[in-house]
Amino acid sequence: MPNSLDQVIRPEILDLLPYHVPSSFGMVKLDAMENPYSLPKTLRDEIAQLAATISLNRYPDTNADLLKSSLRGAMEIPAGMDIMLGNGSDEIIQIVALALARPGAVLMSVEPAFAMFRMIATFTKMEYIGIPLKANFSIDLDAMLTAIDKYQPAVIFIAYPNNPTGNLFDAEAISRIIESAPGVVVVDEAYHAFADTSFMSRLTQHPNLLLMRTLSKLGLAGLRLGLLVGRPEWLTQLEKLRLPYNVGVMTQVVVRKVLQHSDILRQQTDAIKAERVVMSECLEALDGVEVFPTAANFILLRVNEANQVFLELKKRNILIKNLDGSHPLLRNCLRVTVGTPDENKQFLWALQALITKLTN
Ligand SMILES: *Cc1c(COP(=O)(O)O)cnc(C)c1O
Numbered sequence: 001m002p003n004s005l006d007q008v009i010r011p012e013i014l015d016l017l018p019y020h021v022p023s024s025f026g027m028v029k030l031d032a033m034e035n036p037y038s039l040p041k042t043l044r045d046e047i048a049q050l051a052a053t054i055s056l057n058r059y060p061d062t063n064a065d066l067l068k069s070s071l072r073g074a075m076e077i078p079a080g081m082d083i084m085l086g087n088g089s090d091e092i093i094q095i096v097a098l099a100l101a102r103p104g105a106v107l108m109s110v111e112p113a114f115a116m117f118r119m120i121a122t123f124t125k126m127e128y129i130g131i132p133l134k135a136n137f138s139i140d141l142d143a144m145l146t147a148i149d150k151y152q153p154a155v156i157f158i159a160y161p162n163n164p165t166g167n168l169f170d171a172e173a174i175s176r177i178i179e180s181a182p183g184v185v186v187v188d189e190a191y192h193a194f195a196d197t198s199f200m201s202r203l204t205q206h207p208n209l210l211l212m213r214t215l216s217k218l219g220l221a222g223l224r225l226g227l228l229v230g231r232p233e234w235l236t237q238l239e240k241l242r243l244p245y246n247v248g249v250m251t252q253v254v255v256r257k258v259l260q261h262s263d264i265l266r267q268q269t270d271a272i273k274a275e276r277v278v279m280s281e282c283l284e285a286l287d288g289v290e291v292f293p294t295a296a297n298f299i300l301l302r303v304n305e306a307n308q309v310f311l312e313l314k315k316r317n318i319l320i321k322n323l324d325g326s327h328p329l330l331r332n333c334l335r336v337t338v339g340t341p342d343e344n345k346q347f348l349w350a351l352q353a354l355i356t357k358l359t360n
Contacts, residue, residue, distance in 0.1 A: 083229055113162060189211060195295040196295075215255060279299060300333055
């Protein structure tokens with residue numbers, strides 16, 4: 001007779017809650033940091049023609065050399081650095097963790113941070129340590145340096161800008177962390193397109209720095225492409241864990257085509273950055289709303305009754321992210337992605353009406 005599931009499946013997997021993606025059908029979708037704009041018709045037609053020529057019966061190029069050289073051109077990757085591609089950057093986080101998961105090895109990050117850091121530590125049997133940010137969401141450098149000394153983390157993940165808070169940590173503090181770390185530090189620049197700064201040029205200064213980017217927040221979330229940039233000695237080892245055909249042929253071809261039109265993506269991100277300013281100002285003008293500074297394509301805010309506001313917005317078909325309860329520093333916090341001007345107006349009007357109703 002076979003054993004019951006809980007005698008076979010690892011206990012820490014039995015304890016996990018499934019990653020919850022709420023249904024968004026027919027809603028104003030401002031919960032997942034997607035670019036709200038589609039590509040222009042002419043480019044979509046070009047992609048359709050290109051797709052018709054692809055040999056779907058063949059495996060993709062495992063090295064994706066053509067795609068990597070397009071990315072090199074588009075992202076100012078320093079000479080001498082290698083690129084590893086992932087099925088989204090989530091997969092890259094997992095590859096890094098798998099490679100470093102010696103018994104007892106620690107994966108460290110700040111809190112609150114991207115939820116996948118902790119989840120993937122669990123998947124890979126790493127020990128997770130999260131160091132709380134300060135109340136204004138800046139990095140607590142003293143606490144980080146003490147924790148690095150104590151736990152000797154194999155890897156530290158730092159999102160720059162951070163999700164879900166949206167701010168950029170002090171670059172010199174991150175450099176100190178990299179210099180003090182006994183293992184590798186991954187700077188996750190998922191929101192790079194919306195921030196005017198990067199650690200890319202610092203790769204040459206720090207032998208233990210790896211830099212991660214994704215095309216998801218830039219407008220290609222559906223294609224699933226992330227990349228890790230770093231020294232060949234690191235990436236040669238990590239490549240051994242990458243499944244050979246993790247980046248499909250459609251993704252390789254379509255991303256190359258879109259990168260030939262990077263002006264379009266830039267126009268879209270510029271529009272999002274301009275709307276971010278408009279939206280922040282409108283939110284700041286509302287009584288009872290605290291707005292936190294952002295360098296990403298979303299805004300973190302604090303209201304009086306976050307759960308109620310979230311549910312009432314949902315009833316009005318507006319989906320944002322409720323962060324209340326996810327971390328003590330995020331009490332009554334909501335996260336809203338910057339959408340199109342029209343979507344943002346719908347959100348702002350609904351929020352204003354609700355806040356007026358709730359305070360009277
Ligand atoms: C969204 C996000 C990612 C994951 O993006 P992929 O779609 O898997 O490429 C990684 N890091 C942070 C901080 C994110 O917010």
